[in-house]
């Protein structure tokens with residue numbers, strides 16, 4: 001929220017084929033740094049790519065590992081450049097610039113029982129979470145849905161974890177083997193013990209089905225991470241944004257976001273996804289009422305108006321004062 005981000009370098013130690021279309025990257029500290037900033041299961045890092053793009057990827061390795069970060073990237077047919085670059089232009093031995101881990105998708109380690117639902121590459125944060133839950137001796141069930149076995153990243157590791165675990169199990173769902181049918185979300189929710197925490201990360205239709213099935217549960221028990229936006233940015237404009245620290249003030253016209261205007265005016269605000277899903281551009285709001293369009297803040301946090309994502313959220317009034 002403070003818009004202060006440590007950016008540092010890591011070396012790509014190795015790149016591994018994980019499934020059709022999915023590569024994983026093992027990132028190590030560059031001397032003199034020997035350890036990397038700590039993270040917790042569910043966290044992601046921003047990769048600042050040499051083609052100018054910034055992309056967020058979830059960490060899937062155990063949080064106890066301080067000497068490496070592991071991310072997995074699915075080659076997206078509709079790539080806007082990030083996954084294509086990672087698959088085609090990054091090689092073992094390369095140096096990458098990254099931001100310190102952030103976690104918008106934290107695990108509740110106190111929950112007695114957790115159900116985690118992954119769709120495709122959405123497995124990455126959930127894989128770290130189930131390993132953490134297993135280590136803590138908490139009850140967990142992972143539902144992992146993909147098109148087919150060959151598209152299923154970490155399938156062998158996850159099968160091994162499931163077979164050896166005293167606390168959890170995995171239910172695989174391969175669309176091509178079930179006539180394209182989806183997981184039965186209402187059934188999953190109805191059969192879970194009371195007090196279960198539910199997590200979901202996957203494509204939009206899956207997240208919408210999940211949110212619908214969990215709509216009667218308490219907000220604190222439902223955890224969602226989007227990797228694509230649900231609605232477009234608010235570019236209705238027509239308000240002024242004031243930067244409290246410098247005293248600068250700019251008009252945000254129709255067709256632009258606050259982020260667009262700040263970049264045009266020569267500022268260097270932090271941002272990554274530009275879709276309201278990663279949390280990188282979060283800024284403290286000192287005055288004014290944002291029109292929130294992000295998928296990072298909870299409904300309660302959005303009502304409190306203490307911060308906003310400047311890449312996608314607008315203003316309900318004529319003026320916003322930001323802690324920038």
Ligand code: FES
Nearest residue numbers: 272274279281311
């Ligand atoms: S840049 Fe990702 S939420 Fe704004």
